Amino acid sequence: MRSMRWNRLFVFFAALLFAPILMAQALPADTAQSPADIAAATAWDKAAKAMQAGPRTLDLRGQATLKLPEGYGYIPTAEATALMEAMGNSSDPNFVGLIVPTAEANGDGWMVSVDYNPAGYINDDDAKHWNADELLESIKEGTEAGNKRRQQMGIPALEVTRWIEAPSYDSTTQRLVWSAEARNKGAPASDDATVNYNTYVLGREGYVALNLITSASAVESQKPMARTLLRQVAFIDGKRYADFDASSDKVAGYGLAALIGGVAAKKLGLFALIAAFFAKSFKLVIFGLIAAATALKSYFTRKG
Numbered sequence: 536m537r538s539m540r541w542n543r544l545f546v547f548f549a550a551l552l553f554a555p556i557l558m559a560q561a562l563p564a565d566t567a568q569s570p571a572d573i574a575a576a577t578a579w580d581k582a583a584k585a586m587q588a589g590p591r592t593l594d595l596r597g598q599a600t601l602k603l604p605e606g607y608g609y610i611p612t613a614e615a616t617a618l619m620e621a622m623g624n625s626s627d628p629n630f631v632g633l634i635v636p637t638a639e640a641n642g643d644g645w646m647v648s649v650d651y652n653p654a655g656y657i658n659d660d661d662a663k664h665w666n667a668d669e670l671l672e673s674i675k676e677g678t679e680a681g682n683k684r685r686q687q688m689g690i691p692a693l694e695v696t697r698w699i700e701a702p703s704y705d706s707t708t709q710r711l712v713w714s715a716e717a718r719n720k721g722a723p724a725s726d727d728a729t730v731n732y733n734t735y736v737l738g739r740e741g742y743v744a745l746n747l748i749t750s751a752s753a754v755e756s757q758k759p760m761a762r763t764l765l766r767q768v769a770f771i772d773g774k775r776y777a778d779f780d781a782s783s784d785k786v787a788g789y790g791l792a793a794l795i796g797g798v799a800a801k802k803l804g805l806f807a808l809i810a811a812f813f814a815k816s817f818k819l820v821i822f823g824l825i826a827a828a829t830a831l832k833s834y835f836t837r838k839g
């Protein structure tokens with residue numbers, strides 16, 4: 536048992552110190568030395584070192600807090616943005632950071648993108664009578680419209696195939712959950728499709744979005760984790776949905792149905808490359824890096 540613990544510790548430190556080398560070895564020989572792969576390894580290394588392990592309370596743009604449980608880590612905005620860009624994805628000013636697992640019990644192969652969108656107050660009345668089939672069709676159309684840009688970036692075109700979870704909204708807590716399956720066009724049905732499991736909390740001046748990036752085969756087992764994180768989000772006094780003042784506050788130009796079928800759908804597929812990134816055996820190095828950073832911080836905390 537002691538030997539096993541030392542072997543794991545050695546792997547963690549080796550992963551942290553020699554990330555670019557380990558990343559290159561995880562790649563096929565014909566792509567191992569590409570600049571993009573080295574950039575991705577460097578971005579992961581910096582992200583792991585900057586990661587803040589839970590439990591801790593995260594500030595979400597002065598609007599809300601997220602109580603990050605033990606076993607999860609938060610990658611701050613700057614390092615998370617560099618990481619997303621290294622993997623071929625884009626981010627915008629609403630992007631807050633990434634949540635990743637730091638404990639083996641939480642599984643692997645996923646990330647949660649955290650955003651705060653200052654869209655204004657979103658009227659939730661249409662949640663009482665929306666049509667799930669029509670919403671899915673809107674998402675399909677929005678994804679198809681985005682395929683031209685994806686192809687220009689060298690990313691395969693996507694198609695939305697089905698609901699993983701049809702939209703549901705709790706008017707008491709102002710929490711919205713929905714998820715659709717997206718896969719590369721022409722891909723065999725046996726391929727493990729990319730899934731964004733989208734969760735939102737509405738506030739007075741905008742909304743917080745936590746989007747789980749995972750695969751179709753894993754999403755069912757990871758839904759409880761995503762919902763746990765959603766429950767840890769709380770708007771601060773004066774910023775809650777119930778604090779809305781119709782005489783002075785900004786109102787968003789769309790409702791919940793448009794948030795799902797239009798605005799939020801633009802992000803569907805943004806993270807498609809992450810699924811491919813994990814599939815290349817990178818997750819072994821990635822989570823070694825994260826575990827290494829955690830081990831280092833723990834060690835120096837004890838020494839201090």
